[in-house]
Amino acid sequence: MGTSPRRPAGISAEEAYEHLRQAIHNGELGPNERLVEATLADRLQVTRGVVRTALIRLTQDGLVVRTPNRGAHVRMFTEAEAVEILQVRAALEALTARQAALNATDQEIAAIRRQLDQMTLKLKQDDLLGYSEGNAKLHAAIIAAARHGTAAQLIAGLRAQLVRFQFRTILVAGRPPKSLAEHTAIVEAIADRDPDAAEIAMRQHLTSVVSALDKTATAIRRRFSPVDSTHAA
Amino acid sequence: MGTSPRRPAGISAEEAYEHLRQAIHNGELGPNERLVEATLADRLQVTRGVVRTALIRLTQDGLVVRTPNRGAHVRMFTEAEAVEILQVRAALEALTARQAALNATDQEIAAIRRQLDQMTLKLKQDDLLGYSEGNAKLHAAIIAAARHGTAAQLIAGLRAQLVRFQFRTILVAGRPPKSLAEHTAIVEAIADRDPDAAEIAMRQHLTSVVSALDKTATAIRRRFSPVDSTHAA
DNA sequence: AGCAACGATCCTGTCTACAAGATTGTGCAA
DNA sequence: TTGCACAATCTTGTAGACAGGATCGTTGCT
Numbered sequence: 001m002g003t004s005p006r007r008p009a010g011i012s013a014e015e016a017y018e019h020l021r022q023a024i025h026n027g028e029l030g031p032n033e034r035l036v037e038a039t040l041a042d043r044l045q046v047t048r049g050v051v052r053t054a055l056i057r058l059t060q061d062g063l064v065v066r067t068p069n070r071g072a073h074v075r076m077f078t079e080a081e082a083v084e085i086l087q088v089r090a091a092l093e094a095l096t097a098r099q100a101a102l103n104a105t106d107q108e109i110a111a112i113r114r115q116l117d118q119m120t121l122k123l124k125q126d127d128l129l130g131y132s133e134g135n136a137k138l139h140a141a142i143i144a145a146a147r148h149g150t151a152a153q154l155i156a157g158l159r160a161q162l163v164r165f166q167f168r169t170i171l172v173a174g175r176p177p178k179s180l181a182e183h184t185a186i187v188e189a190i191a192d193r194d195p196d197a198a199e200i201a202m203r204q205h206l207t208s209v210v211s212a213l214d215k216t217a218t219a220i221r222r223r224f225s226p227v228d229s230t231h232a233a
Numbered sequence: 234m235g236t237s238p239r240r241p242a243g244i245s246a247e248e249a250y251e252h253l254r255q256a257i258h259n260g261e262l263g264p265n266e267r268l269v270e271a272t273l274a275d276r277l278q279v280t281r282g283v284v285r286t287a288l289i290r291l292t293q294d295g296l297v298v299r300t301p302n303r304g305a306h307v308r309m310f311t312e313a314e315a316v317e318i319l320q321v322r323a324a325l326e327a328l329t330a331r332q333a334a335l336n337a338t339d340q341e342i343a344a345i346r347r348q349l350d351q352m353t354l355k356l357k358q359d360d361l362l363g364y365s366e367g368n369a370k371l372h373a374a375i376i377a378a379a380r381h382g383t384a385a386q387l388i389a390g391l392r393a394q395l396v397r398f399q400f401r402t403i404l405v406a407g408r409p410p411k412s413l414a415e416h417t418a419i420v421e422a423i424a425d426r427d428p429d430a431a432e433i434a435m436r437q438h439l440t441s442v443v444s445a446l447d448k449t450a451t452a453i454r455r456r457f458s459p460v461d462s463t464h465a466a
Numbered sequence: 467a468g469c470a471a472c473g474a475t476c477c478t479g480t481c482t483a484c485a486a487g488a489t490t491g492t493g494c495a496a
Numbered sequence: 497t498t499g500c501a502c503a504a505t506c507t508t509g510t511a512g513a514c515a516g517g518a519t520c521g522t523t524g525c526t
Contacts, residue, residue, distance in 0.1 A: 060293030
Protein backbone atom coordinates (compact mmCIF):
# COMPACT_ATOMS: atom_id res chain seq x y z
CA MET A 1 0.00 0.00 0.00
CA GLY A 2 2.86 2.31 0.67
CA THR A 3 4.06 2.98 -2.85
CA SER A 4 1.40 1.30 -4.88
CA PRO A 5 1.40 1.78 -8.65
CA ARG A 6 -1.71 3.88 -8.25
CA ARG A 7 0.29 6.73 -6.75
CA PRO A 8 3.43 7.04 -8.85
CA ALA A 9 5.02 9.78 -6.79
CA GLY A 10 2.06 11.69 -5.46
CA ILE A 11 1.28 12.56 -1.87
CA SER A 12 -1.99 12.94 -0.06
CA ALA A 13 -3.87 16.16 0.55
CA GLU A 14 -2.88 16.28 4.20
CA GLU A 15 0.73 15.71 3.31
CA ALA A 16 0.61 18.47 0.75
CA TYR A 17 -0.75 20.84 3.36
CA GLU A 18 1.95 19.91 5.82
CA HIS A 19 4.60 20.18 3.16
CA LEU A 20 3.60 23.71 2.23
CA ARG A 21 3.37 24.65 5.86
CA GLN A 22 6.87 23.42 6.48
CA ALA A 23 8.14 25.09 3.34
CA ILE A 24 6.89 28.42 4.60
CA HIS A 25 8.34 27.81 8.04
CA ASN A 26 11.83 26.95 6.99
CA GLY A 27 11.97 29.76 4.50
CA GLU A 28 11.89 27.60 1.42
CA LEU A 29 8.99 29.80 0.47
CA GLY A 30 9.99 33.30 1.39
CA PRO A 31 7.81 36.18 2.58
CA ASN A 32 5.69 37.72 -0.15
CA GLU A 33 6.61 34.92 -2.52
CA ARG A 34 3.91 34.25 -5.00
CA LEU A 35 2.19 30.89 -4.69
CA VAL A 36 0.99 29.78 -8.09
CA GLU A 37 -1.27 26.79 -7.78
CA ALA A 38 -0.15 25.03 -10.93
CA THR A 39 3.52 25.46 -10.11
CA LEU A 40 3.15 24.09 -6.60
CA ALA A 41 0.97 21.25 -7.87
CA ASP A 42 3.68 20.30 -10.28
CA ARG A 43 6.41 20.49 -7.66
CA LEU A 44 4.48 18.43 -5.10
CA GLN A 45 3.17 15.98 -7.66
CA VAL A 46 -0.43 16.56 -6.79
CA THR A 47 -3.34 18.05 -8.63
CA ARG A 48 -4.11 21.71 -8.52
CA GLY A 49 -7.23 21.10 -6.46
CA VAL A 50 -5.18 19.63 -3.65
CA VAL A 51 -2.87 22.62 -3.63
CA ARG A 52 -5.86 24.90 -3.71
CA THR A 53 -7.35 23.23 -0.66
CA ALA A 54 -4.07 23.46 1.19
CA LEU A 55 -3.77 27.15 0.38
CA ILE A 56 -7.25 27.82 1.68
CA ARG A 57 -6.36 26.15 4.95
CA LEU A 58 -3.10 28.05 5.18
CA THR A 59 -4.97 31.27 4.55
CA GLN A 60 -7.24 30.54 7.47
CA ASP A 61 -4.10 29.76 9.48
CA GLY A 62 -2.81 33.23 8.75
CA LEU A 63 0.27 32.05 6.89
CA VAL A 64 -0.93 32.91 3.41
CA VAL A 65 -2.83 35.81 1.91
CA ARG A 66 -5.20 35.26 -0.96
CA THR A 67 -6.61 38.03 -3.11
CA PRO A 68 -9.58 37.23 -5.32
CA ASN A 69 -8.64 36.34 -8.86
CA ARG A 70 -5.06 37.30 -8.15
CA GLY A 71 -3.69 34.37 -6.33
CA ALA A 72 -1.95 33.67 -3.08
CA HIS A 73 1.35 34.71 -1.57
CA VAL A 74 3.20 34.05 1.64
CA ARG A 75 2.14 36.48 4.29
CA MET A 76 4.64 39.10 5.33
CA PHE A 77 4.67 40.20 8.91
CA THR A 78 5.56 43.69 9.90
CA GLU A 79 7.48 44.19 13.08
CA ALA A 80 4.37 45.68 14.64
CA GLU A 81 2.40 42.55 13.86
CA ALA A 82 5.12 40.43 15.41
CA VAL A 83 4.83 42.44 18.60
CA GLU A 84 1.07 42.06 18.54
CA ILE A 85 1.36 38.33 18.20
CA LEU A 86 3.75 38.16 21.12
CA GLN A 87 1.42 40.27 23.23
CA VAL A 88 -1.44 37.92 22.54
CA ARG A 89 0.74 34.95 23.29
CA ALA A 90 1.68 36.56 26.58
CA ALA A 91 -1.96 36.96 27.52
CA LEU A 92 -2.74 33.38 26.60
CA GLU A 93 0.28 31.85 28.26
CA ALA A 94 -0.53 33.76 31.42
CA LEU A 95 -3.87 32.02 31.31
CA THR A 96 -2.25 28.63 30.87
CA ALA A 97 0.06 29.30 33.80
CA ARG A 98 -2.96 30.03 35.95
CA GLN A 99 -4.73 26.92 34.76
CA ALA A 100 -1.63 24.84 35.27
CA ALA A 101 -1.48 25.99 38.88
CA LEU A 102 -5.09 24.89 39.25
CA ASN A 103 -5.07 21.65 37.28
CA ALA A 104 -1.59 20.16 37.17
CA THR A 105 -1.15 16.69 38.58
CA ASP A 106 1.74 15.98 40.90
CA GLN A 107 3.46 14.14 38.07
CA GLU A 108 3.10 17.11 35.78
CA ILE A 109 4.52 19.42 38.39
CA ALA A 110 7.42 17.05 38.84
CA ALA A 111 8.01 17.08 35.10
CA ILE A 112 7.92 20.86 35.02
CA ARG A 113 10.41 21.02 37.88
CA ARG A 114 12.69 18.59 36.10
CA GLN A 115 12.57 20.75 33.02
CA LEU A 116 13.54 23.78 35.05
CA ASP A 117 16.45 21.85 36.55
CA GLN A 118 17.57 20.98 33.06
CA MET A 119 17.56 24.63 32.12
CA THR A 120 19.56 25.54 35.19
CA LEU A 121 22.10 22.94 34.25
CA LYS A 122 22.36 24.10 30.66
CA LEU A 123 22.87 27.66 31.78
CA LYS A 124 25.64 26.61 34.12
CA GLN A 125 27.28 24.88 31.18
CA ASP A 126 26.93 28.01 29.09
CA ASP A 127 24.88 25.98 26.64
CA LEU A 128 22.61 28.77 25.46
CA LEU A 129 21.08 26.81 22.65
CA GLY A 130 20.29 23.99 25.03
CA TYR A 131 18.84 26.50 27.43
CA SER A 132 16.64 27.90 24.72
CA GLU A 133 15.39 24.45 23.83
CA GLY A 134 14.71 23.73 27.46
CA ASN A 135 12.79 26.95 27.65
CA ALA A 136 10.52 25.86 24.83
CA LYS A 137 9.98 22.50 26.50
CA LEU A 138 9.16 24.13 29.81
CA HIS A 139 6.51 26.31 28.23
CA ALA A 140 5.11 23.28 26.44
CA ALA A 141 4.99 21.34 29.70
CA ILE A 142 3.11 24.15 31.40
CA ILE A 143 0.63 24.36 28.55
CA ALA A 144 0.10 20.63 28.70
CA ALA A 145 -0.48 20.75 32.43
CA ALA A 146 -3.02 23.52 32.01
CA ARG A 147 -5.39 21.14 30.19
CA HIS A 148 -6.81 24.03 28.25
CA GLY A 149 -7.33 22.90 24.69
CA THR A 150 -8.62 26.20 23.41
CA ALA A 151 -5.70 28.22 24.68
CA ALA A 152 -3.23 25.57 23.58
CA GLN A 153 -4.60 25.58 20.07
CA LEU A 154 -4.47 29.34 19.72
CA ILE A 155 -0.95 29.50 21.11
CA ALA A 156 0.13 26.85 18.64
CA GLY A 157 -1.35 28.88 15.84
CA LEU A 158 0.44 32.01 16.94
CA ARG A 159 3.70 30.16 17.31
CA ALA A 160 3.32 28.86 13.79
CA GLN A 161 2.85 32.34 12.41
CA LEU A 162 5.91 33.62 14.17
CA VAL A 163 8.35 30.89 13.39
CA ARG A 164 10.28 32.97 10.95
CA PHE A 165 10.44 35.71 13.55
CA GLN A 166 11.83 33.58 16.33
CA PHE A 167 14.60 35.61 17.79
CA ARG A 168 17.06 34.33 20.28
CA THR A 169 16.33 36.85 22.98
CA ILE A 170 18.52 34.66 25.09
CA LEU A 171 21.47 36.25 23.35
CA VAL A 172 20.67 39.66 24.76
CA ALA A 173 23.35 40.68 27.20
CA GLY A 174 22.55 39.80 30.80
CA ARG A 175 19.31 38.13 29.86
CA PRO A 176 19.94 34.47 30.77
CA PRO A 177 20.11 34.85 34.56
CA LYS A 178 17.06 37.07 34.54
CA SER A 179 15.22 34.59 32.35
CA LEU A 180 16.04 31.75 34.69
CA ALA A 181 14.84 33.70 37.69
CA GLU A 182 11.57 34.44 35.94
CA HIS A 183 11.06 30.83 35.02
CA THR A 184 11.82 29.74 38.55
CA ALA A 185 9.17 32.10 39.85
CA ILE A 186 6.63 30.65 37.45
CA VAL A 187 7.41 27.08 38.36
CA GLU A 188 7.34 27.76 42.07
CA ALA A 189 3.97 29.44 41.79
CA ILE A 190 2.55 26.50 39.89
CA ALA A 191 4.04 24.04 42.33
CA ASP A 192 2.49 26.04 45.16
CA ARG A 193 -0.80 25.83 43.32
CA ASP A 194 -1.08 29.57 43.47
CA PRO A 195 -2.90 30.61 40.28
CA ASP A 196 -2.63 34.34 40.81
CA ALA A 197 1.10 34.19 41.40
CA ALA A 198 1.60 31.90 38.43
CA GLU A 199 -0.30 34.18 36.13
CA ILE A 200 1.56 37.24 37.31
CA ALA A 201 4.92 35.52 37.06
CA MET A 202 4.25 34.35 33.51
CA ARG A 203 3.00 37.78 32.58
CA GLN A 204 6.12 39.44 33.94
CA HIS A 205 8.29 36.93 32.18
CA LEU A 206 6.73 37.50 28.78
CA THR A 207 6.69 41.26 29.22
CA SER A 208 10.35 40.97 29.92
CA VAL A 209 10.79 38.93 26.75
CA VAL A 210 9.00 41.55 24.69
CA SER A 211 11.22 44.32 25.99
CA ALA A 212 14.31 42.20 25.36
CA LEU A 213 12.99 41.74 21.89
CA ASP A 214 12.64 45.47 21.42
CA LYS A 215 16.30 45.83 22.22
CA THR A 216 17.24 43.45 19.45
CA ALA A 217 14.75 44.94 17.04
CA THR A 218 17.19 47.38 15.54
CA ALA A 219 19.82 44.71 15.10
CA ILE A 220 17.29 42.55 13.32
CA ARG A 221 16.12 45.40 11.16
CA ARG A 222 19.69 46.02 10.15
CA ARG A 223 20.60 42.74 8.49
CA PHE A 224 17.08 41.86 7.53
CA SER A 225 16.03 38.30 7.96
CA PRO A 226 17.66 35.17 8.74
CA VAL A 227 17.35 33.91 12.26
CA ASP A 228 15.80 30.55 11.60
CA SER A 229 15.81 29.15 15.07
CA THR A 230 12.76 27.43 16.40
CA HIS A 231 13.26 28.48 19.96
CA ALA A 232 12.44 31.63 21.79
CA ALA A 233 13.34 32.60 25.28
CA MET B 234 -25.06 41.79 -13.52
CA GLY B 235 -27.34 41.29 -10.57
CA THR B 236 -29.40 38.42 -11.85
CA SER B 237 -27.75 37.65 -15.14
CA PRO B 238 -28.89 34.57 -17.08
CA ARG B 239 -25.53 33.02 -16.30
CA ARG B 240 -26.50 32.54 -12.68
CA PRO B 241 -30.11 31.35 -12.64
CA ALA B 242 -30.42 31.34 -8.87
CA GLY B 243 -26.91 30.54 -7.78
CA ILE B 244 -24.75 32.47 -5.37
CA SER B 245 -21.03 33.03 -5.19
CA ALA B 246 -18.53 31.09 -3.16
CA GLU B 247 -18.16 33.81 -0.58
CA GLU B 248 -21.91 34.07 -0.23
CA ALA B 249 -22.19 30.33 0.19
CA TYR B 250 -19.62 30.42 2.96
CA GLU B 251 -21.43 33.25 4.71
CA HIS B 252 -24.73 31.52 4.27
CA LEU B 253 -23.54 28.32 5.91
CA ARG B 254 -21.90 30.31 8.66
CA GLN B 255 -25.15 32.09 9.39
CA ALA B 256 -27.10 28.87 9.17
CA ILE B 257 -24.94 27.38 11.88
CA HIS B 258 -25.19 30.51 13.98
CA ASN B 259 -28.94 30.82 13.99
CA GLY B 260 -29.43 27.13 14.60
CA GLU B 261 -30.80 26.33 11.18
CA LEU B 262 -28.06 23.74 11.17
CA GLY B 263 -28.06 22.21 14.60
CA PRO B 264 -25.13 20.84 16.62
CA ASN B 265 -23.83 17.52 15.35
CA GLU B 266 -25.98 17.79 12.25
CA ARG B 267 -24.46 16.03 9.32
CA LEU B 268 -23.36 18.27 6.47
CA VAL B 269 -23.61 16.35 3.24
CA GLU B 270 -21.96 18.25 0.45
CA ALA B 271 -24.41 17.29 -2.26
CA THR B 272 -27.42 18.14 -0.14
CA LEU B 273 -26.11 21.56 0.79
CA ALA B 274 -25.05 22.22 -2.78
CA ASP B 275 -28.55 21.50 -3.91
CA ARG B 276 -30.10 23.68 -1.25
CA LEU B 277 -27.81 26.63 -1.91
CA GLN B 278 -27.95 26.24 -5.67
CA VAL B 279 -24.20 25.94 -6.04
CA THR B 280 -21.91 23.15 -7.11
CA ARG B 281 -20.49 20.70 -4.67
CA GLY B 282 -17.01 22.15 -5.02
CA VAL B 283 -18.17 25.48 -3.68
CA VAL B 284 -19.77 23.84 -0.67
CA ARG B 285 -16.64 21.82 -0.16
CA THR B 286 -14.49 24.94 -0.08
CA ALA B 287 -16.84 26.62 2.36
CA LEU B 288 -16.78 23.58 4.64
CA ILE B 289 -12.99 23.60 4.67
CA ARG B 290 -12.98 27.22 5.73
CA LEU B 291 -15.60 26.59 8.39
CA THR B 292 -13.52 23.70 9.68
CA GLN B 293 -10.56 25.99 10.11
CA ASP B 294 -12.90 28.45 11.83
CA GLY B 295 -13.75 25.78 14.36
CA LEU B 296 -17.42 25.66 13.49
CA VAL B 297 -17.35 22.37 11.62
CA VAL B 298 -15.59 19.07 12.14
CA ARG B 299 -14.49 16.99 9.20
CA THR B 300 -13.44 13.36 9.40
CA PRO B 301 -11.59 11.92 6.40
CA ASN B 302 -13.86 10.09 4.01
CA ARG B 303 -16.71 10.40 6.41
CA GLY B 304 -17.92 13.89 5.93
CA ALA B 305 -18.52 16.97 7.96
CA HIS B 306 -20.84 17.86 10.79
CA VAL B 307 -21.58 20.92 12.88
CA ARG B 308 -19.28 21.06 15.83
CA MET B 309 -20.78 20.45 19.22
CA PHE B 310 -19.40 22.39 22.13
CA THR B 311 -19.35 20.95 25.56
CA GLU B 312 -20.02 23.25 28.44
CA ALA B 313 -16.38 22.95 29.43
CA GLU B 314 -15.29 24.16 26.02
CA ALA B 315 -17.63 27.10 26.27
CA VAL B 316 -16.01 28.07 29.53
CA GLU B 317 -12.57 27.72 27.96
CA ILE B 318 -13.53 29.99 25.12
CA LEU B 319 -14.82 32.59 27.52
CA GLN B 320 -11.64 32.40 29.56
CA VAL B 321 -9.55 33.02 26.50
CA ARG B 322 -11.78 35.86 25.47
CA ALA B 323 -11.34 37.36 28.89
CA ALA B 324 -7.58 37.24 28.56
CA LEU B 325 -7.69 38.81 25.13
CA GLU B 326 -10.19 41.50 25.99
CA ALA B 327 -8.12 42.43 29.00
CA LEU B 328 -5.29 42.99 26.57
CA THR B 329 -7.45 45.16 24.34
CA ALA B 330 -8.56 47.22 27.32
CA ARG B 331 -4.92 47.85 28.15
CA GLN B 332 -4.11 48.77 24.59
CA ALA B 333 -7.14 51.00 24.38
CA ALA B 334 -5.93 52.90 27.42
CA LEU B 335 -2.62 53.36 25.66
CA ASN B 336 -3.74 54.06 22.12
CA ALA B 337 -7.24 55.49 22.08
CA THR B 338 -7.70 58.90 20.53
CA ASP B 339 -9.75 61.53 22.31
CA GLN B 340 -12.53 60.93 19.85
CA GLU B 341 -12.52 57.23 20.52
CA ILE B 342 -12.65 57.83 24.24
CA ALA B 343 -15.56 60.18 23.70
CA ALA B 344 -17.32 57.52 21.69
CA ILE B 345 -16.71 54.94 24.40
CA ARG B 346 -18.07 57.31 27.01
CA ARG B 347 -21.12 57.97 24.91
CA GLN B 348 -21.73 54.26 24.64
CA LEU B 349 -21.53 53.89 28.38
CA ASP B 350 -24.04 56.71 28.81
CA GLN B 351 -26.35 54.90 26.44
CA MET B 352 -26.10 51.80 28.58
CA THR B 353 -26.83 53.75 31.72
CA LEU B 354 -29.90 55.18 30.09
CA LYS B 355 -31.15 51.82 28.87
CA LEU B 356 -30.73 50.38 32.31
CA LYS B 357 -32.72 53.22 33.85
CA GLN B 358 -35.46 52.45 31.36
CA ASP B 359 -35.36 48.78 32.30
CA ASP B 360 -34.57 48.02 28.68
CA LEU B 361 -32.41 44.97 29.29
CA LEU B 362 -32.21 43.95 25.67
CA GLY B 363 -31.08 47.45 24.74
CA TYR B 364 -28.58 47.32 27.56
CA SER B 365 -27.21 44.06 26.27
CA GLU B 366 -26.85 45.49 22.79
CA GLY B 367 -25.12 48.53 24.20
CA ASN B 368 -22.79 46.23 26.06
CA ALA B 369 -21.76 44.52 22.84
CA LYS B 370 -21.20 47.89 21.20
CA LEU B 371 -19.10 49.11 24.10
CA HIS B 372 -16.83 46.11 23.91
CA ALA B 373 -16.57 46.58 20.17
CA ALA B 374 -15.66 50.24 20.63
CA ILE B 375 -12.94 49.33 23.09
CA ILE B 376 -11.54 46.72 20.75
CA ALA B 377 -11.55 49.22 17.92
CA ALA B 378 -9.76 51.80 20.04
CA ALA B 379 -7.12 49.27 21.00
CA ARG B 380 -5.87 49.14 17.41
CA HIS B 381 -4.78 45.59 17.91
CA GLY B 382 -5.65 43.63 14.79
CA THR B 383 -4.35 40.30 16.02
CA ALA B 384 -6.35 40.35 19.23
CA ALA B 385 -9.41 41.68 17.44
CA GLN B 386 -9.30 38.88 14.91
CA LEU B 387 -8.97 36.15 17.51
CA ILE B 388 -11.76 37.61 19.61
CA ALA B 389 -13.99 37.72 16.58
CA GLY B 390 -13.24 34.09 15.89
CA LEU B 391 -14.06 33.10 19.44
CA ARG B 392 -17.26 35.09 19.42
CA ALA B 393 -18.28 33.31 16.24
CA GLN B 394 -17.74 29.92 17.82
CA LEU B 395 -19.83 30.81 20.81
CA VAL B 396 -22.81 32.41 19.18
CA ARG B 397 -25.09 29.53 19.93
CA PHE B 398 -23.92 29.67 23.51
CA GLN B 399 -24.62 33.35 24.01
CA PHE B 400 -26.48 33.52 27.24
CA ARG B 401 -28.14 36.58 28.55
CA THR B 402 -26.19 36.80 31.73
CA ILE B 403 -27.85 40.13 32.11
CA LEU B 404 -30.95 38.28 33.18
CA VAL B 405 -29.25 36.93 36.26
CA ALA B 406 -30.78 38.45 39.34
CA GLY B 407 -28.98 41.53 40.55
CA ARG B 408 -26.50 41.46 37.72
CA PRO B 409 -27.33 44.65 35.76
CA PRO B 410 -26.20 47.23 38.36
CA LYS B 411 -23.03 45.25 38.97
CA SER B 412 -22.39 44.99 35.25
CA LEU B 413 -22.81 48.71 34.82
CA ALA B 414 -20.42 49.45 37.65
CA GLU B 415 -17.83 47.16 36.10
CA HIS B 416 -18.18 48.81 32.73
CA THR B 417 -17.90 52.21 34.29
CA ALA B 418 -14.65 51.20 35.93
CA ILE B 419 -13.28 50.00 32.61
CA VAL B 420 -14.25 53.16 30.78
CA GLU B 421 -12.86 55.41 33.48
CA ALA B 422 -9.55 53.59 33.46
CA ILE B 423 -9.28 53.91 29.70
CA ALA B 424 -10.23 57.57 29.84
CA ASP B 425 -7.58 58.09 32.50
CA ARG B 426 -5.14 56.36 30.18
CA ASP B 427 -4.28 53.94 32.94
CA PRO B 428 -3.48 50.65 31.17
CA ASP B 429 -3.00 48.60 34.33
CA ALA B 430 -6.31 49.70 35.78
CA ALA B 431 -8.08 49.13 32.49
CA GLU B 432 -6.72 45.64 32.19
CA ILE B 433 -7.63 44.76 35.75
CA ALA B 434 -11.09 46.22 35.41
CA MET B 435 -11.80 44.29 32.25
CA ARG B 436 -10.45 41.14 33.79
CA GLN B 437 -12.67 41.53 36.82
CA HIS B 438 -15.64 42.24 34.63
CA LEU B 439 -15.22 39.12 32.54
CA THR B 440 -14.49 36.95 35.54
CA SER B 441 -17.72 38.23 36.93
CA VAL B 442 -19.47 37.32 33.69
CA VAL B 443 -18.11 33.80 33.82
CA SER B 444 -19.34 33.28 37.34
CA ALA B 445 -22.73 34.70 36.44
CA LEU B 446 -22.72 32.23 33.60
CA ASP B 447 -22.00 29.38 35.96
CA LYS B 448 -25.11 30.29 37.89
CA THR B 449 -27.24 29.95 34.80
CA ALA B 450 -25.49 26.80 33.66
CA THR B 451 -27.89 24.46 35.40
CA ALA B 452 -30.90 26.29 34.04
CA ILE B 453 -29.45 26.02 30.56
CA ARG B 454 -28.64 22.39 31.00
CA ARG B 455 -32.17 21.74 32.08
CA ARG B 456 -34.11 22.74 28.98
CA PHE B 457 -31.30 22.06 26.62
CA SER B 458 -30.71 24.53 23.88
CA PRO B 459 -32.47 27.49 22.62
CA VAL B 460 -31.09 30.81 23.64
CA ASP B 461 -30.47 32.35 20.28
CA SER B 462 -29.47 35.82 21.32
CA THR B 463 -26.49 37.49 19.77
CA HIS B 464 -25.56 39.50 22.80
CA ALA B 465 -23.65 38.70 25.92
CA ALA B 466 -23.20 40.81 28.96
C1' DA C 467 8.97 60.03 -28.02
C1' DG C 468 5.05 59.36 -24.98
C1' DC C 469 0.57 57.48 -24.16
C1' DA C 470 -3.50 54.83 -24.80
C1' DA C 471 -5.99 51.01 -26.63
C1' DC C 472 -5.75 46.33 -27.85
C1' DG C 473 -4.48 41.55 -27.76
C1' DA C 474 -1.91 37.49 -26.09
C1' DT C 475 -0.81 34.98 -22.07
C1' DC C 476 -1.10 33.47 -17.50
C1' DC C 477 -3.67 32.21 -13.63
C1' DT C 478 -7.56 31.59 -10.83
C1' DG C 479 -12.36 30.05 -10.07
C1' DT C 480 -15.80 26.78 -11.28
C1' DC C 481 -17.87 22.78 -13.19
C1' DT C 482 -18.55 17.79 -14.56
C1' DA C 483 -17.12 13.23 -14.42
C1' DC C 484 -14.99 9.43 -12.26
C1' DA C 485 -12.85 6.55 -8.66
C1' DA C 486 -12.31 5.07 -3.88
C1' DG C 487 -14.05 4.52 0.66
C1' DA C 488 -17.80 3.93 4.08
C1' DT C 489 -22.31 2.53 5.52
C1' DT C 490 -26.39 0.07 5.48
C1' DG C 491 -29.36 -3.60 4.31
C1' DT C 492 -30.07 -8.29 2.82
C1' DG C 493 -29.49 -13.13 2.50
C1' DC C 494 -27.45 -17.27 3.97
C1' DA C 495 -25.76 -20.41 7.33
C1' DA C 496 -25.22 -22.11 11.94
C1' DT D 497 -32.96 -16.39 16.04
C1' DT D 498 -28.28 -14.68 15.72
C1' DG D 499 -24.08 -13.72 13.41
C1' DC D 500 -21.39 -13.03 9.32
C1' DA D 501 -20.46 -12.08 4.55
C1' DC D 502 -21.63 -9.80 0.52
C1' DA D 503 -23.70 -6.41 -2.31
C1' DA D 504 -26.01 -2.09 -3.25
C1' DT D 505 -26.00 2.67 -2.20
C1' DC D 506 -24.42 6.84 -0.55
C1' DT D 507 -20.74 10.18 0.06
C1' DT D 508 -16.32 11.93 -0.19
C1' DG D 509 -11.93 12.73 -2.72
C1' DT D 510 -9.55 13.53 -7.06
C1' DA D 511 -8.85 14.53 -11.84
C1' DG D 512 -9.20 17.07 -15.88
C1' DA D 513 -11.34 20.67 -18.66
C1' DC D 514 -13.23 25.13 -19.42
C1' DA D 515 -14.38 29.99 -18.74
C1' DG D 516 -13.51 34.57 -16.84
C1' DG D 517 -10.51 38.01 -15.01
C1' DA D 518 -5.87 40.14 -14.55
C1' DT D 519 -1.45 41.27 -16.15
C1' DC D 520 1.89 42.45 -19.40
C1' DG D 521 3.71 43.41 -23.86
C1' DT D 522 2.83 45.32 -28.31
C1' DT D 523 1.09 48.29 -31.68
C1' DG D 524 -0.83 52.40 -33.40
C1' DC D 525 -1.84 57.17 -32.73
C1' DT D 526 -0.78 61.82 -31.24
